[in-house]
Amino acid sequence: xxxxxxxxxxxxxxxxxxxxxxxxxxxxxxxxxxxxxxxxxxxxxxxxxxxxxxxxxxxxxxxxxxxxxxxxxxxxxxxxxxxxxxxxxxxxxxxxxxxxxxxxxxxxxxxxxxxxxxxxxxxxxxxxxxxxxxxxxxxxxxxxxxxxxxxxxxxxxxxxxxxxxxxxxxxxxxxxxxxxxxxxxxxxxxxxxxxxxxxxxxxxxxxxxxxxxxxxxxxxxxxxxxxxxxxxxxxxxxxxxxxxxxxxxxxxxxxxxxxxxxxxxxxxxxxxxxxxxxxxxxxxxxxxxxxxxxxxxxxxxxxxxxxxxxxxxxxxxxxxxxxxxxxxxxxxxxxxxxxxxxxxxxxxxxxxxxxxxxxxxxxxxxxxxxxxxxxxxxxxxxxxxxxxxxxxxxxxxxxxxxxxxxxxxxxxxxxxxxxxxxxxxxxxxxxxxxxxxxxxxxxxxxxxxxxxxxxxxxxxxxxxxxxxxxxxxxxxxxxxxxxxxxxxxxxxxxxxxxxxxxxxxxxxxxxxxxxxxxxxxxxxxxxxxxxxxxxxxxxxxxxxxxxxxxxxxxxxxxxxxxxxxxxxxxxxxxxxxxxxxxxxxxxxxxxxxxxxxxxxxxxxxxxxxxxxxxxxxxxxxxxxxxxxxxxxxxxxxxxxxxxxxxxxxxxxxxxxxxxxxxxxxxxxxxxxxxxxxxxxxxxxxxxxxxxxxxxxxxxxxxxxxxxxxxxxxxxxxxxxxxxxxx
Ligand code: ADP
Ligand code: MG
Numbered sequence: 001x002x003x004x005x006x007x008x009x010x011x012x013x014x015x016x017x018x019x020x021x022x023x024x025x026x027x028x029x030x031x032x033x034x035x036x037x038x039x040x041x042x043x044x045x046x047x048x049x050x051x052x053x054x055x056x057x058x059x060x061x062x063x064x065x066x067x068x069x070x071x072x073x074x075x076x077x078x079x080x081x082x083x084x085x086x087x088x089x090x091x092x093x094x095x096x097x098x099x100x101x102x103x104x105x106x107x108x109x110x111x112x113x114x115x116x117x118x119x120x121x122x123x124x125x126x127x128x129x130x131x132x133x134x135x136x137x138x139x140x141x142x143x144x145x146x147x148x149x150x151x152x153x154x155x156x157x158x159x160x161x162x163x164x165x166x167x168x169x170x171x172x173x174x175x176x177x178x179x180x181x182x183x184x185x186x187x188x189x190x191x192x193x194x195x196x197x198x199x200x201x202x203x204x205x206x207x208x209x210x211x212x213x214x215x216x217x218x219x220x221x222x223x224x225x226x227x228x229x230x231x232x233x234x235x236x237x238x239x240x241x242x243x244x245x246x247x248x249x250x251x252x253x254x255x256x257x258x259x260x261x262x263x264x265x266x267x268x269x270x271x272x273x274x275x276x277x278x279x280x281x282x283x284x285x286x287x288x289x290x291x292x293x294x295x296x297x298x299x300x301x302x303x304x305x306x307x308x309x310x311x312x313x314x315x316x317x318x319x320x321x322x323x324x325x326x327x328x329x330x331x332x333x334x335x336x337x338x339x340x341x342x343x344x345x346x347x348x349x350x351x352x353x354x355x356x357x358x359x360x361x362x363x364x365x366x367x368x369x370x371x372x373x374x375x376x377x378x379x380x381x382x383x384x385x386x387x388x389x390x391x392x393x394x395x396x397x398x399x400x401x402x403x404x405x406x407x408x409x410x411x412x413x414x415x416x417x418x419x420x421x422x423x424x425x426x427x428x429x430x431x432x433x434x435x436x437x438x439x440x441x442x443x444x445x446x447x448x449x450x451x452x453x454x455x456x457x458x459x460x461x462x463x464x465x466x467x468x469x470x471x472x473x474x475x476x477x478x479x480x481x482x483x484x485x486x487x488x489x490x491x492x493x494x495x496x497x498x499x500x501x502x503x504x505x506x507x508x509x510x511x512x513x514x515x516x517x518x519x520x521x522x523x524x525x526x527x528x529x530x531x532x533x534x535x536x537x538x539x540x541x542x543x544x545x546x547x548x549x550x551x552x553x554x555x556x557x558x559x560x561x562x563x564x565x566x567x568x569x570x571x572x573x574x575x576x577x578x579x580x581x582x583x584x585x586x587x588x589x590x591x592x593x594x595x596x597x598x599x600x601x602x603x604x605x606x607x608x609x610x611x612x613x614x615x616x617x618x619x620x621x622x623x624x625x626x627x628x629x630x631x632x633x634x635x636x637x638x639x640x641x642x643x644x645x646x647x648x649x650x651x652x653x654x655x656x657x658x659x660x661x662x663x664x665x666x667x668x669x670x671x672x673x674x675x676x677x678x679x680x681x682x683x684x685x686x687x688x689x690x691x692x693x694x695x696x697x698x699x700x701x702x703x704x705x706x707x708x709x710x711x712x713x714x715x716x717x718x719x720x721x722x723x724x725x726x
Contacts, residue, residue, distance in 0.1 A: 003203035004032030012198040018187060025179045031203040034195065035228055038247070038673050039174025042234070043133070043189070046172070052106035054136050054143045060175060060189075063109070063132045063145075064153060065102035067124050072117075073097040092118040100124060102132065110144040115184060123150050133189070149188050172234050196232045204228065211250060212707050215689070221246040231673075245682075248674040252686035254717045255461065255671070257708065260690050264698055272313035273416050273442050278305065279339015281368035282332060288367040289328075296473035297325055303469050304333050304447065308417070314445035319459065320471030321643040322451045322607025323478065327357065329471070330419050331364045333447055338370050338397040342416025342444075345437075346400045349422050351376050351553070352560045356582055357421070358400040365398070375401035375410075377553070406433040419447045451607070452600060453643035455651050458676050460687060472644065481589075481610040483618040483638045494619060495536050498588060502542065502569045506587040506614060511605055513596040514549065514574035522574070523550065529592060530572045537570060544570040575601060584612030594620035594637075595630035599650035602637050629653060651676070 008028055009019030022028040028037060041060070049061045072080045075096035098121060100111040111132060113120050124130070134148035176192045209216075209224050216223065222230075227243040234240035293301070300318060307314035320326045334344035346361070348354040358374040365372055373387050373396050390396035394413035399405060415437050437444065448466075459468045486494060498508050510533060512526040530546050537544060545559040545568035563571040564583055571586075575597065589609045594602060602620070610616040620634055636649055676683065693705065700709050711717065 002206040031199045034199045041175045050106040065104045066129045068101040071099045251674045256687040257690040270313045275308040275340035282335040284367045296471040300469045316467045318449045324471040337417040344417040346419045370397040372398040415444045417445045453647040481616045508588040510590045543568045547573040587616045589618045595622045
């Protein structure tokens with residue numbers, strides 16, 4: 001048996017108790033699991049920081065200092081004088097906190113212990129010098145260190161020095177992910193280092209190379225054993241860099257290989273409806289357009305057209321910032337389907353959006369003889385029956401609607417293309433139903449449109465087996481939305497500004513956050529906000545509508561339609577307002593408690609204005625006090641209108657798992673060392689590399705690719721199948 005598979009409890013210094021902790025807390029079961037747990041940071045144990053220069057609470061630091069005094073604080077709060085009490089008489093269970101003052105030649109610092117007091121106390125002697133290792137925290141304007149590790153000063157080092165020090169014999173060591181439970185049971189950073197050393201010594205000889213020789217050569221990657229040794233115990237910075245690069249590449253490469261292989265299998269198995277021509281209606285509509293398409297729109301339509309005539313089933317994600325003109329792309333794609341004798345459906349997440357699509361699309365279709373209908377939950381029975389008949393006999397070419405489209409009693413004659421707008425609002429099952437709507441035995445082509453910009457690197461992974469099209473260009477002549485940050489003190493000025501805009505005939509959105517965990521409070525804020533607005537903008541002459549999730553559908557539609565039709569001046573709403581609603585006359589977007597929104601969400605909301613010819617404004621109202629992160633978000637919003645840029649920043653700040661619009665999916669596999677936010681270039685490289693290999697050897701059956709087969713079979717590379725979700 002390979003040592004890699006040995007149970008972790010048999011590792012030197014572990015044992016059954018620690019083993020069960022490692023299993024529960026870090027999912028480490030074997031030696032092999034342990035050596036694949038990578039440090040997330042390194043401590044340069046060779047350097048020591050003078051106390052006076054401690055200024056950072058984020059990095060681990062090491063002090064070399066002498067213990068000056070030790071003080072115990074009882075759990076009840078009083079200071080206990082134990083100076084004359086022998087150690088074995090100290091009742092440690094009554095002590096809540098131990099405060100240790102230490103000094104070097106530059107200053108003093110307090111070390112604080114709430115736990116493990118007895119153990120720490122036994123290691124410390126007043127007047128003796130130690131190495132203290134940990135993170136500084138800032139308390140009442142001063143720095144202290146909570147629960148530092150304590151080490152004796154190694155013998156070979158000379159007398160205390162305090163600046164620019166390197167200590168021979170100490171090197172860089174890894175800091176590993178840890179948890180409260182691990183720390184409490186004495187698995188410190190140092191224990192981890194020791195365990196890692198033991199695991200590497202025992203199992204490294206059994207580690208088999210996981211990438212083919214030809215890849216190591218062509219990509220200049222170091223061998224796996226070297227990489228594993230140096231990721232844990234770097235010989236020097238250069239070795240660390242090489243190790244890290246190799247391990248990241250490996251991770252991203254297998255992720256992409258696995259995704260692309262799936263895509264390949266699917267495209268081989270699922271034949272698509274062949275739609276060879278564009279048809280007359282397409283040309284008629286195209287020629288009658290009141291504007292010329294942007295370059296990006298043209299490119300995307302060509303991509304879609306090529307898919308639809310290829311004989312493969314199209315599965316394409318269309319990303320385009322708000323206002324980038326996705327509707328037009330949808331219409332022209334639908335016309336390709338009808339031009340080839342098939343039907344198309346366009347599904348929107350809400351009634352209001354479906355109506356809006358229907359109105360716009362009807363207009364675009366005027367120069368053609370294609371019949372378009374609208375089917376939603378509120379379509380009257382008689383009309384519904386007619387529509388059902390029209391879909392079944394094929395007289396309706398394009399149907400626009402909501403979930404009503406996928407009800408079981410809706411039967412198409414020959415659905416050839418399904419377009420889903422604002423994809424993240426659709427559940428998995430609903431989409432699967434759409435899949436089954438085809439009646440010619442072949443799945444319809446699928447186009448999913450989203451206005452949530454997802455960074456390319458993430459899209460490649462999240463939708464790894466979908467093709468992604470991006471409209472990265474806004475139609476010409478768009479006026480930028482002026483974005484401003486304000487606090488409560490500016491409320492009066494804001495109200496005046498709103499009145500001025502309304503006097504010019506414009507409309508105003510006021511949006512409140514609605515976060516699940518604080519729903520009750522958020523609703524009460526919304527109600528208070530609404531009352532305040534009605535008070536500040538009384539009727540007559542002002543009309544204010546309100547939309548939120550607790551209203552009945554009827555109330556919601558009534559209020560929303562009133563605003564869309566211009567019968568209300570102000571719309572007060574929660575963040576759940578329809579993301580795609582187009583009210584060109586609205587020129588002001590006020591976002592309350594803007595610090596509570598994520599960047600993507602703020603950007604989506606801002607996209608509701610600036611759609612008309614008027615100058616538009618977005619006002620971000622926040623509390624006076626803002627966290628560093630919130631301030632950064634607000635500043636970014638004021639600085640740029642580019643959705644992709646914001647999405648990239650959002651991902652950097654929050655990590656990909658939290659991105660708006662991707663909640664339901666997470667990532668198909670867990671990345672241990674690479675980061676989608678930071679390793680975009682490497683990811684593209686890995687993807688190209690994987691793609692080239694599959695092109696030559698789609699089944700990976702060439703002898704030199706045997707390693708790839710073997711690795712792909714490992715559990716860690718098994719990806720969840722998202723192809724049927726989006
Ligand atoms: P979204 O991508 O947000 O769905 P829409 O399709 O609603 O965007 O388009 C936003 C607005 O831009 C619409 O009023 C539409 O008529 C207009 N539009 C779309 N394409 C162009 C273009 N190429 N040139 C000028 N205006 C365009
Ligand atoms: Mg849209």
